[in-house]
Amino acid sequence: MLELRVRRRLSRLELDLALEVGSGALALAGASGAGKTTTLRIAAGLERPDSGTVRCQGEVWFDSRSGIEVPPERRRVGYVFQDYALFPHLSALGNVAYGLAARPRADRERRARALLERFGIAHLARARPAELSGGERQRVALARALAPEPRALLLDEPLSALDPATRGAAARELRELLETASVPALVVTHDFLEAAALARRVAVIERGRLVQEGAPGELVAAPATAFVADFAGANLLHGRATPPPARGELTRVALDGGGLVASTDEASGRVGVAVFPWDVTVERPDAPAAGSQVNRLTGRVTTLTVLGNRARVSVATPQPVTAEVTTASVERLGLREGAAAAVAWKATATRLVPGA
Amino acid sequence: MTRAAFTAALAAALALALAFLVLPVVAIFADTSPGRLVSSLDNPVAADALWLSVRTTLTALAVMVVVGTPAAYLLATRRFPGRALAVTALELPLVLPPAVAGIGLLAAFGPRGILGEALASAGVRLPLTTTAVVLALCFVASPFYVRQAQAAFAALDPSLVEASRTLGASEARTFARVAVPVCLPGLAAGTGLAFGRALGEFGATLMFAGSLQGVSQTLPLAIYASFATDFPAALAMSALLVVVSGALLAALRIGGARWAGPTGAVRLGDDARAARAQTAQPA
Structure with a gap:
């Protein structure tokens, strides 16, 4: 000590x-x-x-x-x-x-x-x-x-x-x-x-x-x-990466505990998946997948922290993914701790970093 | 002025400087064949003077390095009241005319000097002795060494010292195992400067130590003593002095380069630290 x-x-x-x-x-x-x-x-x-x-x-x-x-x-x-x-x-x-x-x-x-x-x-x-x-x-x-x-x-x-x-x-x-x-x-x-x-x-x-x-x-x-x-910009999720099978395709990462995400970064083996909270959108869990967010995971809101006009919403997917949204969005989506929610982000906003 | 004209002007200046500085040296050797150089050592005056010069200069250098190195380290690495004054005082002999230095030494250590009585009662008599020569050399030459050593230590990366401390080395051990070896090129350069100054020292030695053959007549004094009576002998001794100084300069250059090693001519961007440590001191 x-x-x-x-x-x-x-x-x-x-x-x-x-x-x-x-x-x-x-x-x-x-x-x-x-x-x-x-x-x-x-x-x-x-x-x-x-x-x-x-x-x-x-x-x-x-x-x-x-x-x-x-x-x-x-x-x-x-x-x-x-x-x-x-x-x-x-x-x-x-x-x-x-x-x-x-x-x-x-x-x-x-x-x-x-x-x-x-x-x-x-x-x-x-x-x-x-x-x-x-x-x-x-x-x-x-x-x-x-x-x-x-x-x-x-x-x-x-x-x-x-x-x-x-x-x-x-x-x-x-x-x-x-x-x-x-x-x-x-x-x-x-x-x-x-x-x-x-x-x-x-x-x-x-x-x-x-x-x-x-x-x-x-x-x-x-x-x-x-x-x-x-x-503390980035979420850091852990998983195992499979390199893109062919040119022009994405790296797939099987997250520990479940869930699959894609990234434009190339990697294989154990990786950390870094994604910034402000790149993560929060949706209702039953909302149809629309737009260009390839990565979409669902879970329950574990914490909701309000900082002025923005809020950090953490969703257990099961690895926690934190999104930063406006307090207006929190109200519109009816977000609260324990509620079901989906988080989504783009493969281009998914950084793969070396991690255990 | 066009670029070509400017370059020509620079080249002319360099040529003039070179010609002026080299000509007297060449002239000495023009009149002194190698055979004559060797046979000049048969002349007891020249042989005594050479031996005395080498002895006193090396002794003075040893004293300067032993005392000057830690003193320079203190000045370079600590801030204390009166530091600027100490630095100035140490550099004063650089600008003193040698005659003033000689008078000063007499006034301090001579029989009627400030310390004269104390020295006499201790049975020490300095003027007209070999010890007086060493003192005179130390007085005029040590500022060259201390200045250079201080600059070398000041350029030492403090994190090297700190790394040594965290690795269990005391301040004294750090000084001996890190500061001195890393600064060695700078210390060697300082030694070279001091050696040059000491070997050529004339005025202060003459006034304080006199010019007694085998006791206090160093090579420069012997040259002066014989130039009116035996100019060729003076020339031969001068050539001897040039050879000795030149050899030393070359040895220092080579030694410095060897120490810095193949990695001494450091890739600057690659290792700015080592580069700074090794090139900050003019070697």
Whole structure:
């Protein structure tokens, strides 16, 4: 358990945050400048809060009242920097072994090699960072962070330095890694889909304050603020994709729990189906399929959250699909929790993203 | 002015600069055959001066690197009151005329200087000794090193330092294992500049340490001493100095390139960080 309860005056806002990260990853999401990276740096000891406490697995790392401040080198966190911060003068192996200085030499090299092996980059052990691709560098950074068996993992936008082509595979690997690592992991991201892909729980901060924390689906279905509504843009459904049988046809995705949807994206195997609430229309369940929406699922309304003149309607299909509609539509369709409804959207508005 | 005319003007300026700067060096060798260069080492004055120059310069460089590197790191990485003043004070010797430097050293460490009595009671007598030469060299040359080292450390990506800390390294270990190695090309460049300045140092040494053969008569002083009486010997010693400096410059260049490695001439967009770390310092 990593616990932060901190205040810190920043130039443009005041960070005032209480976070608890259990084992399993928590994504810390928000717009740029919301204080995400500062929070991560405070957890690592690279920055000092004005007041508050930081605790990890029963150990006090910072306490402004009793004047405790454990320096970063004694916290044993695995920190992955946004642009990885690999040591340019050391090989991949040297980078990974760097944090193992306290161990006997043979042990150090064995563990570093084992980690490179695990990340599939053993053949790059002697390469310098400048010779590595973005994806390879990310793996070295992860291996380096994991080498000293950290008590917490802190990752700052771990996918943002990657090109879109490698991001998908990297996201999948990283999610697996975070789920199997038995330490608390805090992942900073400004991208909701990335947050949803990497962590089971997402904490959204807005100008230094925690505004909502929950599973990605909960944030989409019932956003606490307008910011969360805009930020937690996409529904993320899970399923198995079958690639288009011929040119010009669509990818079909059999959703877990039932339901079939189509997408213009190409994919096969396990995928996440992302669709934005404002692309989803809500209809009466018995309404005839009209218009160009290929994807149509029915179910019962589970939540209905009104935000000013718009409302988020979540329908269990059985995976929850949230639509954003006007409050006028809610009245016209007689929507309420428990009522039957259909949600529909176009195959062109259906993004397939790598996901478990 | 047309483009061709402008290019011609630039080329003319470069040609003039090259001719002016190269001609004196060439002239030294025009009158000094390699055989004469070697035999000049038989001249005890020249041999003593060369040996003394090498010894004092290397000693002074060692002192500068050992003291200057951590000092430069502090100046580059911490903000503290009086920092700007400290930087200015360290750079002052750059603009001081060597004669002023010599007088200053005498006034500080000479028998009647501020520290003269303390030194005398400790049994230390500096003027007219080899130690005085080293002090004079440190005084005039260390600002070159410290300045360059400070610039190199300032260009060091702070996240490398932070990464090292999160990986369990103390600040001291981070300095030794990350900051210094990553900044080595810049530190080497600073060492080269300081070496050049120290090897050629004349005025402050003459005033503070004198010009005693084998004790404080470095190569530049020996050249000066013999040029009125034995011009060919002065020429031979000058050629010796050119060879030594040139060899050093080449060694630093090659060493710097080797350190930066095949990846040193970094693909800029590809790895802006490594590029910044390795090209920010003029090597």
